Amino acid sequence: MAKNVNQSKQYRIYLKSTKEWVEVPEEFYREQTRYYDTFRHRMQEHGQCSCPKSKFWLCDGDCLTCEFRCAGDMLSLDYETENDSGDTCSMLDSIPDTAPLAADIIADKLLLEQLVQRLHELDPDAGLILQLLKDEKSDRAIAEALGRPQRTFAHQMKRYRDELRNIRGY
Incomplete structure (x- = not known):
């Protein structure tokens, strides 16, 4: 039951x-x-x-x-309290802003333009190299597309990278 x-x-x-x-x-x-x-x-x-x-x-x-x-x-994050000096502040005031500064963005853009210009000076096929790197092709595939031996291209790229690092400062 x-x-x-x-x-x-x-x-x-x-x-x-x-x-x-x-x-x-x-x-x-x-x-x-x-x-x-x-x-x-x-x-x-x-x-x-x-x-x-x-x-x-x-x-x-x-x-x-x-x-x-x-x-x-x-x-709440917007709850306001008074600090020692008598000013009101909230917890939102203590959260750091992680957005990049406009000056940093402009400096990075100018540096990138300078690096690309220098790469064009070092290699006449720089446009094709940059496009293939953008398409995430390997050094071997880029060398084959340029008609260069892979080891020669790798040596040239090492030289280019060293030169561009000198421009960046490290």
Whole structure:
């Protein structure tokens, strides 16, 4: 008899938005309960949730509108505080900007133009070499396309690279 009672057990979840109970399959009930229990425990560890055990069924993961929400130990990045000198600052002020400076971009562009110009001075086939390097061809394939012996081309490329490194400064 107990077996029949367990099979007929109804699984229900409460929808706060409509304020009603909805019957769901056991698999969905267990999945949702596990997800929200994990979420609530994480928020409780950070002091952001003070939901009593008798009200766990109300948890829908929307902590911003929950009546049991606490401030906790996690602040927004734009939360402003005063420093020692009396100025207001936020955590966003302490995040470094990783974007390259315009001056660095311009300097790199000028250096690249200078290197390409010097390569054209060193080798009359520089345009073809650059195109094949752009297409990720090997030194052997480039030498074959230029009609040069592979070892000769490799020696020339070593010389070119040394010359271009001298222009770069290292």
